[in-house]
Amino acid sequence: MTGGLMSTASPDVMSVLELLAGGAPAARFEELLRDARCEDASADTLAQLDQAVRLASRVQALVGHAQQREAGLAALVDTAHDLTLVHGMDALLYEITRRARRLLHLDMAYVGLRDAGEESRPSSIRAAEGETTSRSVGLKTSDDSGLGGLVQRSGAPAWSPDYLADRDIPHSPDIDAVVRAEGLHAILAVPLGYGATVFGTLYGADRKVRHFTPDEISLMRSLGQLAGVAIERARLLEETRAEVTELELDTSRARSSLDVQRRVEAAYIRLIDLVLSGCDPQTLAEAAVRELSGSLVVRDCVGRVVVTTGTPPELAEDDVLRWTYDAHAAGRPVPMSAGCWVAPVTAGGENLGAIVLVPDEPLTDGFGVRLLQLTARAVALILLLQRTSAVAHDQIRDELLDELLSDIRPQPRQLVPRARRLGIAIDEPHVMVVARPEGGPEGRAGAWASSYAHRVSGLMRLRDGCVTLLVPGEDPLAAATAVSEELAPLVGHPVTVGAAGPVSGPALVAQAHREALSCLEALTELGNLGGLATPQQMGFLGVLLSETHGIGEYVESAIGPVLDYDAQRFTELTRTLSAYFAASSSPTRAAASLHVHPNTVSRRLERITELLGADWQDPDRALEIQLALRLHHTRRTLQHRQASSGVAGDAGDQAPRGAGA
Template sequence: MALDHEPEAFDVFAVLELLSREAPPSHYEELVERARRSGADPTTVERLSEATRLALGIHSAHGRRQQREAGLSALVDTARDLTLPYDLDTLLKLIARRTRLLLALDMSYISFHEPGADYSYVRAADGHATALTVGFRVPIKSGLGVDVSTNAAPIWTPDYLADERIRHSSEIDRVVRAEGLRAVMAVPLRQGVRALGVLYAADRNPRHFTPDEIALMSSLADLAAVAIEKTRLLDQTHAEVIELELDGSRAKATLAAARRLNDTASRLTDLVLEGSDLRTVVATASEALECGLVVRGPSGQVLADSGPMPALDHDEVLKAALDAHAGRAPVLLDGGTWVAPVLAGSEDVGSLLLHPSGPLADNGERMLRLVAQTTAVLLLLQRSTAVAESQVRDLLFDDLLAVPQRPAQQLGERARRLGIDLDQPHVVVVARPEGGSQGRAVVWASSYALRTGGLKSVLSGRIVLFVPGTDAGAAARAVSAELSPLLGNPVTVGSAGPAVGAPAVGRVYQEAVRCLDALTSLNGSGSTSSVQELGFLGVLLSDNHDVEGFVDSVIGPVLSYDAQRFTDLTRTLEAYFASGSSPTYAAESLHVHPNTVSRRLERITELLGADWQKPGRALEVQLALRLQRTRQTLSEQRASGRQRRDGPPGHREPGGENSGGVGD
């Protein structure tokens, strides 16, 4: 090849001219060859060869310096890129690509150590074909990685598979062979004394790495380690910031829940202090908790409820209530209903059932305990008020039953202050439990008297109730229906009344006691009855001997029928019973046809009912007929006596109206 500008002489200056023009090495060789061909003396050729050798050395050094400068420039660019914010995976991919391009190699990858494991795994790779993929496990006791980790210095080989200095592993060799790799260099990624991983660079041709390339690779590894650590710290900081934000959100939610709990507590406390009833408190709590609520007493009775509540198994609720009271903590049923104990110290005041519309919030159990505590306080206040009021009411009832009785006006005023109007009809019920707890019966009686707006007392082991109403029999049955299941034993109940006014209370009480005694004498323990329901026995037991009322209740329809239609049904009844219940003999005594008696008896059945001929009812009918006949006879005798005293019409006894005498 001819030179573009041939030197005019074959001397050092010609070499310097080529060097100044940064001519390629082939031009220097052509200069020496031309000098030989031109017949220059050997000394000149030798000096020219020596100058050429020196010039080529300078040229090579200058090339290496340029290469080093280019590498350093690329390293600076890489460092600048590594300062940008990346997530860890993106940063590792960038480092792998920069490594491959910086050294003009075929492939690069990064492996991280797995703490406590005997392998490392590939986190990023660039230029790979198929075998070496992200996630590939690299054994740490073989390959270049073991020497890098041991010596903490770069390790390289011009031909990996042919290098016998390396502790080979079949697994790594298989991957290297599949990728076609030959020259491999590995440098450690370290942050201080802590090893992060290994940076690998590889070529698919044999290659001897220069010291500059090894230094450049080491510098890149140091920069990469700093960037990796910075990214890790940033990721950790970001995670901590997110956690702090979550903590802040949770704190705000907790604060809002605490405020809600405080507001609800204040609202419920205000309701209790204002004297609101249990139903109002439960409704307010149900609205605050957005749930259904039921307050049950110690025996399982529903005291108040609000909101939707699913159907629950009674036995399951009872068992859960026992567990809740034993553990002094709410119990969750399978259907999502909570059962919380309502406690006053160690006393079982009742239980609270809560069914939320959704999952109970974090402070839901605290809210549930709050409602249970508020319910317990309200029940205790109500019970204390009821006990105090019950004592006043008991004293009033004792004074109404006392002999001699206090002035009626004073008793009436005391009763009105308690919301009881003695001028309205009341009945007296006397109950004698035939077993069971006397204390439980007394507690029930106090509750029953308050519920019905009446009074209660306990005399001679008997529960005495004074309740509003006119039907003494119905009142007795109502008491038996509630008290007997509670005690688990029969209760004998007698009743009387109604009584109107304070003076009548004692008299009606005595009638109720005699009714109870009559039931006992008649072997009727465990049954109920009123004085009116005892028939003629009631007339005998009653203080006022209400004969007229008894007669009207037994044969009143027959007497009214005779009075309105001028018939002889009453006389027919008398003849019927006098003849031994024989219609034929009754017809003979009445001087009528037997068919007439039969028709009259049919009419009587329509008036008195089909059972009037049964023994018990027939006895009452006969007694009522005799009483009616006696009343009629006495009435006629009183009328006859008046007529004898007054004389015939128009007759006036001596010493009459103006005589000033005294009649007999």
């Protein structure tokens, strides 16, 4: 035999491990199995060797899949960096198609875009690579035909292994003619967009029948997200150049305000030069306030202050938020009280934040207001440039949470170091929060969730209208309350929240997610929209919803002090409590069933009130206590039966609490 094995030794399981450790090709494993058959190995040896070979093949396949996935993510990060270096829309679109073609080893890739602000018009193919005819670029595609139409309507990827033979797709003669001319079969289409707006489609195609894998579809979708941000950035740069050109034209038309226009143009060009040189928001704000004079504050989309220059006066938060919303509604700077101004910071219709300016001198439309509006555009541009490089990092965070929530059992040795590199201590206590805004813009909730997850060193996912958050902490109710208090005012609608935990380590994250989701669904079924709940908070319903909090914990939370009192003092408070409820809350009838004086029952009930609180006889609380008593009695009965039959029970249940129960 070869590959480091002794020729005189019979092949065995260790031989398979040696080949696997040496990275031998698949053919060597089959050769090892054939050698064993030729050497007349025993049936048991052959069976073990055959099973080892099959398991080795699975290990090789898993390692190959992981390497392929890692290579795809690495290529995606490189793409995110390279797209920031491309200037000009045409060059950017060509680079996107080139990257898509190489990322998935496709025969052809092409991009379809709508004109800016023309959502009702059909898309047109703007760039292609790998084409063999001149019929693809310039092709018009409508929303009611082709894979692009499906993507534009749903905002989700669409694909077909054999496009022309696929009858589930709404076909168009024009599109089919181009597909036929190019000899295409398999086509994959993903949305291009920014925020909640889809403005185009990225296509990848093969000239053979091909079934795209989930990893390939996910990789193409991630490339589409990166490309959407880059295209929006390029559009914003083009609009900026148009603004400068417009300023120049206005200057030539209005000689009377030539000096003012020149000042605005010169100031804005200086700001844009700073942006293109890679400055941070603080440097840009300081340069802008030198032109405007005064104090300037930049706030993000959730109202947090991210940049401050000078010493702005104290302003009422409610007033600032109200004027900020007015500025976004108007799409231009608006005056506040006391001479302050608010300018919206937007990109592609998405709210990125606002600028609050407290000028030293009153602003005029001729210079100050116009320059403030252009400063807000420059701030939007720099935030967008920063976000381009962060998309790939966010994609890796999203992949980590998807793996933690998947049905496949996560591997702590792999996930814990990956999470640590992202600044997330997944092996320490975390709680799961699932929040559903009952109306309001989903894009605003997603932007808030992303910001919140970064702020608390957690993970987030937005799916099916629900925000899923895995955040550090040990109190799920406190985490749910914090999320509700921040998110509800932002979206302007009630937010229903379910939470669970705490859990430590990757293995329990999916379980906590199921429990939090069950609490959310229970609140919905009970009609308590806008409420929040955890398994611990929901009483006996929590026992049904939770996978970790069992009957023992429920009994402890309901009547634990009474059980402890009986166990320590050999009293009969638990038995008295059961008799009291069985007698329809009548102390006299309870005394008769216990064969004691009614005064004795009254004194015991007073002690129970001291242990459980004055509200223990309220209807809801009384129901919980009666259920806990019934569960406690049933558990003790089962334990006694197990003990008498010699069956060992759970060590935690062997010592019955409350001798007098």
